[in-house]
Amino acid sequence: MIYSKDNLTIEVSGHGAELTSLRKEGREYLWNGDAAYWNRHSPVLFPVVGKPYNNELHIDGKTYPMKQHGFARDSEFEQVESKWGICFRMKDTERFEVYPYRFGLEVTYSIQGDKLTVNWYVENMGERLMYYQIGAHPAFLLPDYNPSDNTHGYVEYFDLENRHVEPLLISELEDGNRVARTDGGHRLPCVMPITNDTFAHDALLVENSQIAETTLCDKHGRKVVSVYCYDADAFGIWASYKEGCPFVCLEPWQGICDKKGFAGDISQRDVIRCIHPGDHGHFVYTITILN
Numbered sequence: 001m002i003y004s005k006d007n008l009t010i011e012v013s014g015h016g017a018e019l020t021s022l023r024k025e026g027r028e029y030l031w032n033g034d035a036a037y038w039n040r041h042s043p044v045l046f047p048v049v050g051k052p053y054n055n056e057l058h059i060d061g062k063t064y065p066m067k068q069h070g071f072a073r074d075s076e077f078e079q080v081e082s083k084w085g086i087c088f089r090m091k092d093t094e095r096f097e098v099y100p101y102r103f104g105l106e107v108t109y110s111i112q113g114d115k116l117t118v119n120w121y122v123e124n125m126g127e128r129l130m131y132y133q134i135g136a137h138p139a140f141l142l143p144d145y146n147p148s149d150n151t152h153g154y155v156e157y158f159d160l161e162n163r164h165v166e167p168l169l170i171s172e173l174e175d176g177n178r179v180a181r182t183d184g185g186h187r188l189p190c191v192m193p194i195t196n197d198t199f200a201h202d203a204l205l206v207e208n209s210q211i212a213e214t215t216l217c218d219k220h221g222r223k224v225v226s227v228y229c230y231d232a233d234a235f236g237i238w239a240s241y242k243e244g245c246p247f248v249c250l251e252p253w254q255g256i257c258d259k260k261g262f263a264g265d266i267s268q269r270d271v272i273r274c275i276h277p278g279d280h281g282h283f284v285y286t287i288t289i290l291n
Contacts, residue, residue: 001079003086005111008289017077017088017107018043019138022116024289029225031139031247037240038139038247043073044107044120045135047099049271050236050257051176057099059131059266064098068176068257069137071095072105084119085110093125102126104280114290120283124275131266131274133255134283137236140225142194143218145246151193151219155237155248157206158213160230164190167210173202177260191217194239194248203238207256207271211235214250215290222291227252229285233271252285 001012011021019042022030033041048057051068058064077088087108094102104123109116124130142152159165166187171178188204198204214235215226229235229252236251256271266272275281 001086003109003111005085007114008111008116010109010111010116012086012088012109014077014079014088016043016073016075017090018073019109019116019118022287022289024114029140029289031141037242037245040073040137040139042136042138043069044105045069045133045137045253045255046072046105046120046122047101047103047132047134049133049135049234049253049255053177053258053260053262057266058264059100062100064100066098069135070133071098077107080106082108084108085117101128101130101132103130103132114288116287118285118287122275122281122283124277124279127277129274129276131269131272132281133253133269133272134281135236135251135253135255136227136229136285137249137251138227138287139239139247139249140216142216142246142248143224147196147244149219151195152246153194153219153224153248154217154221155192155194155250156215156217156223157188157190157192157211158215159210160212162213165211166190167206169204170207171205171259173205173257174260176202177258177262178205178256179260191221196243199239199241202241203236203251205256206235206237207233209233216248216250218291224289224291226288226290227285228288229283231283232285254283 227250232252
């Protein structure tokens, strides 16, 4: 589905309700999904963010298989009418063999000027408390990428008051799960260079709502695109650690991957959301083109 308004044109696939293109004046900003590096563009992460330990969820004494980032990104959605933009709803909302809740999931894309707003609504259609996580994973092209450059661009970090911050990394990833850093924590610069080795140890996890906005800059320091989420529990900053990878992901999350060794109930996960029967949860983030 192609949708144009004001200064932007987007394309969204019914498979995963995934944003697959984001253009302004003919310039593409989103990664093209080349499987040589990563075969996705901007997947919806639901009902988990990151990897559950042992790829399992424990819910009310039962164990359910659950792969990294959940199943929404590999599910089919149908387009539904919306006065706000284009909207997609998951076709089959019963996944009881892996997730024992009856739910609804809608994804709406709307445009105003140079800003794309993405709204997600999660509805509890069952009769008991529902636990979930949800998150975004957009991948942006590094402008004028040249693998021989020492620095390919920069990521800036901002808090809710739009102040530069130096986020503290308290965890690293080991086989997709969090482990505490041996140094007790490492601060990232508020303007972080992206080099060939930035993601040598997988994603950078900025936990505990330390940041609300990330901005990608080109290698000359010019701002290109920003991702803002006022209600993010965490941000993931990631790129494939393969030679010549020309993109970086700026990922706002309501949730985070499990700690290594965690085997508790879903309600005991470190960052978890819940919805009462008949109620809904809301997640919104924006992508703004700056150059």
